[in-house]
Structures are given as C-alpha cells and as structure tokens.
Amino acid sequence: MSIRFDRVSKSFGTKRVLDEVSFDVKTGEILFILGRSGMGKSVTLKQMIGLLKADSGNIFVDDQEVTRLNENQLAGVRQKCGMVFQHPALLDSLTVFENIAFGLKTPQFIKRQGGPLPSEEIQRRVQQKLSLVHLSTDVLERFPSELSYGMQKRVSLARTLAPSPSYLLFDEPTTGLDPITTNAINDLIHDLSKKLQVTSIVVSHDMACALKIADRVLVLDQGKILAHTTRAQLKLSKEPLIRDFLSETLALLPPEERAEARAEVTAT
Template structure:
C-alpha cells in the first residue's frame, strides 16, 4: 500500500487548554503553522508562550484540546511515538543552554550523539560544517562556551539546533541578552537558515524587531488565547487595540 503524505499544516493546535491549579495559562489556543512557514508568537511575560511550545513538544500535556504535528496527534501519544515526533524538532533555547564542560564541537553534535562519544573525527567534521553555516570557524572547535562572547554562543546554539537537519525549529526568545546590532545579525542569520534549509519555524519573542524580521506571520497570545494573527507587515497596522498597545510599548491601553 502506498504511503499517503500529509498535506495539511505542519503544526496545528485546536482549542488547547492548560491549567496549573486554578490558573488557566492556555484557554483555547488555536494556531496552524504551514510547512515551510515562519510564525512568531508574541505576548507579554507569563502569557503562555513557553507553555505552548512545551505542549507541542509533548513536555506538557494539555488538559483538553488537540495538538498535531504532520497530522499526528500528540496528546495521548505513546513514548515511542513521541520520540519519533520529537526527532523532527530542533530548538534554540533562550539562554543558549550550552554545556560548559564540553568543547564546542561536542556541544554542536550533542543532539546527534546524545552526549555519547561517537566517531570523534566524524562529529568534529559535522560540527565544523554547521559552525560554518552560522559564520563561525574551526578555530573554536576545542574552546569551551565560556570562552566565547554572547553572540558567538548564540551562533553555536543555532549550529546545534540545525545539526540534525530538523524539519521544524523552535526559537525561544532568540535575541535575549544581545545588543541591537548582534540581535539583528542573529535575526538575519535565522532568516537565511530557515530559507536555505527549508524548515518550518516557530518563534516566541517579545522583541518586535525580531518578530518582523524572522516571521512571515505573527500571532499574539493574550489571556490564554490567540487574539490576533496576520502577516508581519500588518503588525503595526493590525487594528487590534491589544496588539497596538503591545507593539508600541504603551502603558495606556486595554492590557493591564
């Protein structure tokens, strides 16, 4: 029997609810991300952006609703099914999350080796190739993360995220801790990598410059729901008072 290829959204959330005690962090989230699309979720601190990513990765289980990747339901999936689904993802963590005890080449290839020493020469070559993609040279292969600047650490973390050639990459506040120039360099790098590698990207950020540069489409999360989504060009012309207040950074408005 021929295998039927999934032709729908790469990621689809339908009425996703997640509570912690009496607090509803997600209260009916609906979001679709198409294959090859780059979507940014914006919103204030504590609005549930990170919880949304964790529900997609299966690290948190929604109280109700559906989360699908390539049409496959994650909620209730068995362990071996989740392992296959997670293999489709790469992740750029907010703080980089590099291992200080490991040299750069082992950090970059960690997702391929799961921390085990395998074929060191091959792994070093893979690390070198991926570092080159993010504008870094082989001269840092044996250095430790604490010997690099914050911007270089971000690039190493990005090299690690793309090394397994994932189908989907999550970017968690990719410009946090960087000055405006280095942040813009990282945004440019992410944009070019997403296009070159043909991946689907989902970014969570409160950096409007980052959202406008990285994403094709932007969605705003507020009070546990997606209250607006649209092309990045409409971000500052959304017609939504909540979005307008947030992107303009005004104290006055419906967001308290």
C-alpha cells in the first residue's frame, strides 16, 4: 500500500515542470514536497489523483496505475486520497454540515459502503470530524462565507477526512494564514496523520513546517528531485537552494532557537 512515481514527466507548453521524476511514499509517513513557486509541486499532487495527466511515466496508488485509469476508475482512487486544496474550496451554497457530509453521499462512497449511510450516522460522522479539527458544532449551520479563512481551512480538512481516506494530500495548506493559525494547522496535520494512521503528502514552500512535522522531505527544482531525505539529513545538505531555504527559515526563528539551529546546520 503506497504511492509511487516512476519517471514521470509533465510539461506546460515549452516549460517542463517535471522531468522523469521518480520517488515513493511509505505507508504512514508524512512526506513534504518542498520547492520554489512554479516548480511542479502542486502538479505532482494533482497527477496522483488524475486531476492532471502525466505526459509520460507511471504513477501507482496501491498498485493501481493512475495514468491508465478512466474517469470511473479514477473516482475510486480519489476516494482513497483525500485532498485539501490551497483554497478551502468549500461549496458556497452549502452549509458547513452539508459540505462535510458531501463526501458521505457520493455514489462512490455509497458503493464502497455497500449502501447509503443513515442520516444519524452521517450526523455522527460529521460531528466527529469537526471535533478532530477542533471546531465546535456551532458552525454546522453556518455558510462558508460566515467563517474566518482559518476556520474554512479546518472545515475543508474535516470534509476531506469524512470519507476516511487512506492518503491525505495537502496542497499549500498554510498559504494565506497568520503564523499562529499556520502552527495550529501544521500541528493538526501531524496529529491527524499519526492518530488516524494515514499517509500524508504535504506540498509547501514552508521549510520551517517541513522541519517540524515531516518524516521525509522531497525537494523539487527545475523539474528534478534535488533531495529526497529525512529532515535530519536535510539540515546537512550542501545544495545551495536548500541552504538558502534553511537560512531563510532560521532567520524567522526566535533568537535562542536560531542560535541552536544555526550551530547544528553550520556544523556540517
């Protein structure tokens, strides 16, 4: 049970964003995909669930070759992979309850369950997922426009969790959030991944976040993998881009933590 990329390439016009990229994701781990903007991080994520088609190469999700699946078969893969988008992507016309319950009423979910869930069970699951993302049931009847951006992100996460996916894919989960909410979302990703024992892939350019919660980190640049390693090993990297990322991250740390981290990095 894992996700594997095998020599995957993808171009947009003349720009090659992925150039024969190969890597795998181990079951239960949190993999961080880091890189500058426009380096194919989100493209990598979207290709896993067939929202974008790879030009060449193979992508396996639980031994299913995603690039060869039709729309119906892809719907099955998407049920296994819950995706949290850069924007909260909540349906404006539905309440929080209806948004979270959306994935519990789809034909794919009903097929997987062997029948529709009773309304009491849907209610129970929605409330359970809401408490997992630390939101109270007061928000259930509200519309997304009545919530703060941070709360919308949490509801989006609850909606993704509702159908109990095996994989969680996060596309820039902390973009547009203040530092406190960013920390809270990062902790949430870590805690949920470990608590629910799901495999998580997080696309971000937030090195501090990667150093905090990632089991392994994959750095993409110019369509190639620059590093695919543990966070401890990443700190020892001599790649200029990674050093730049690290020094930018260190600058944001409090003075005492910064000195400690700088000593650790420069010791290499």
